[in-house]
Amino acid sequence: MAENSGAKTCDVSGCSKEAERSVSLKQVRSSSLSIRPECARSAHLCKDHYREFKKETKKDRKLEQLGY
Numbered sequence: 001m002a003e004n005s006g007a008k009t010c011d012v013s014g015c016s017k018e019a020e021r022s023v024s025l026k027q028v029r030s031s032s033l034s035i036r037p038e039c040a041r042s043a044h045l046c047k048d049h050y051r052e053f054k055k056e057t058k059k060d061r062k063l064e065q066l067g068y
Helices: 025-029 047-056 058-066
Strands: 021-024 042-045
Touching (some): 021 025, 021 047, 025 042, 042 047, 047 058
Antiparallel strands (some): 021 042
16 A cells, blocks of 8 residues: 555644545635635645535535525
8 A cells, every 4th residue: 555644634623633525725715614824725634624614505515406
């Protein structure tokens, strides 16, 4: 297995878990998650925070998919 030397950590304030997903910073700011200020374009989220982000933005993503 390849060694993951460049492992990213979650960009949510107070979280130090390993990041699983990367999400647009604009989308994350529309949720209640507080992101560290040093993030440039995208925020890296751990599994738990990504799940929380998905639950909070479910309605918005559905409306966007429908074209509203």
